[in-house]
Amino acid sequence: MPEHLQLSKYSIGVGDRFAHQAKAQLTACIQAREAGVQVTPVWNKSNREHLIIGSEPSQTRAAADAAVEQLGWQGAYFVDADHINLKTSGRFLAPCDFFTMDVADDIGRPAESAAIDAFVRRHPELIGQLSIPRIDHPLPIDEAFVRRVASKFLAAVQQAGLIYRDLAAKRGEGAFVPEISMDETDAPQTPPELLVILAAIADEQIPIQTIAPKFTGRFNKGVDYVGDLQQFTKEFRDDLATIAYAVERYGLPRNLKLSVHSGSDKYSIYPAIREAIRDLDAGVHLKTAGTTWLEEVIGLAESGGDGLKLAQEVYAEAHAHAAELCAPYATVIDIHAENLPLPVTVASWTSEQFVRALRHDGKHHPEFNPDLRQLLHVGFKVAAGMNGRYTRALEANEPIIARNVTANLFERHIRPIFLD
Numbered sequence: 001m002p003e004h005l006q007l008s009k010y011s012i013g014v015g016d017r018f019a020h021q022a023k024a025q026l027t028a029c030i031q032a033r034e035a036g037v038q039v040t041p042v043w044n045k046s047n048r049e050h051l052i053i054g055s056e057p058s059q060t061r062a063a064a065d066a067a068v069e070q071l072g073w074q075g076a077y078f079v080d081a082d083h084i085n086l087k088t089s090g091r092f093l094a095p096c097d098f099f100t101m102d103v104a105d106d107i108g109r110p111a112e113s114a115a116i117d118a119f120v121r122r123h124p125e126l127i128g129q130l131s132i133p134r135i136d137h138p139l140p141i142d143e144a145f146v147r148r149v150a151s152k153f154l155a156a157v158q159q160a161g162l163i164y165r166d167l168a169a170k171r172g173e174g175a176f177v178p179e180i181s182m183d184e185t186d187a188p189q190t191p192p193e194l195l196v197i198l199a200a201i202a203d204e205q206i207p208i209q210t211i212a213p214k215f216t217g218r219f220n221k222g223v224d225y226v227g228d229l230q231q232f233t234k235e236f237r238d239d240l241a242t243i244a245y246a247v248e249r250y251g252l253p254r255n256l257k258l259s260v261h262s263g264s265d266k267y268s269i270y271p272a273i274r275e276a277i278r279d280l281d282a283g284v285h286l287k288t289a290g291t292t293w294l295e296e297v298i299g300l301a302e303s304g305g306d307g308l309k310l311a312q313e314v315y316a317e318a319h320a321h322a323a324e325l326c327a328p329y330a331t332v333i334d335i336h337a338e339n340l341p342l343p344v345t346v347a348s349w350t351s352e353q354f355v356r357a358l359r360h361d362g363k364h365h366p367e368f369n370p371d372l373r374q375l376l377h378v379g380f381k382v383a384a385g386m387n388g389r390y391t392r393a394l395e396a397n398e399p400i401i402a403r404n405v406t407a408n409l410f411e412r413h414i415r416p417i418f419l420d
């Protein structure tokens, strides 16, 4: 019998582009435990990142296992096949025990009209003035709304069902944590839409433990949230209340929680998230990835000499190939090219100038440049193309890089969400 894997209440996706920072990342979770909170580390890496870097999911597993062993971590930890689908899941099956089933591309693909009719007939309880505990006003949901939401999302949920059953057959029921992601799409999902989606997920009998909707506002990679903070706060709380309701009503797993993708660096919404999960006694999964790669570049720049030169070279190459690097990330970056410094300027920078421009600390350093940071965020392909020169530099400058990686995760992410 496979053990039934369960994700705990608080967890953080740590990513690790080059599989060199697992120890530094785990150290942040150890610091969290010492400060009084259990935060489960999840090493997530998407198929897209593996393709860009030319790496294998088994390397992510090996790095995670080695860090856990070396640091004597006794808690749970996972390796997440992030943003996979039916076509791409194969090489993730053995090394991963967490699967993020990405069905964003199927949103809006029309389901069969008979399936939509059947869904509407099966769910009369959705229609009317729906009172959900912890949501101020009853949700006015009529049949036309349910039909509209089903038309937009049912095919995506059916697709998630296909992916889930394929994974369950190959890896074993209960032998992985299933997540559904709908974040990389244009329109955010509202709480009433989320309710309809959860009802459809229950119909498909997918025991999801996390769901990643697209929230209102921009979740650009590596920089702060851009949007209406009040609206985000209300929708996030209503999403939590909707999930709690759907768990009871539709028998979804009790530990089902929200997963916040592109979750790193969103400092302005962390207080709202922290208060909401405390008030509603809910869990959350915060997914980060590239923020760690950026700390590697910061560490290299900080070490000066060849490290700084390498960081400058990565910037110059990223600048030269900006359009190509940005294309796969269109919905999650927002770069103002006119604010990007010229590579020749960056090449003249001192360690301090480079670090101040890149480190996400605009409060203390007005030199912080979010456009440069986003460009470098997607620029890891440049480092991947350096034939091992980049990873050798990581190894040569390990202590200074590790210090940046750990402090970034603990001080700027874990602390404001799970501790303060």
Ligand SMILES: [Zn+2]
Pocket (backbone or CB within 6 Å): 083, 181, 183, 184, 212, 261, 262
């Ligand atoms: Zn995502």
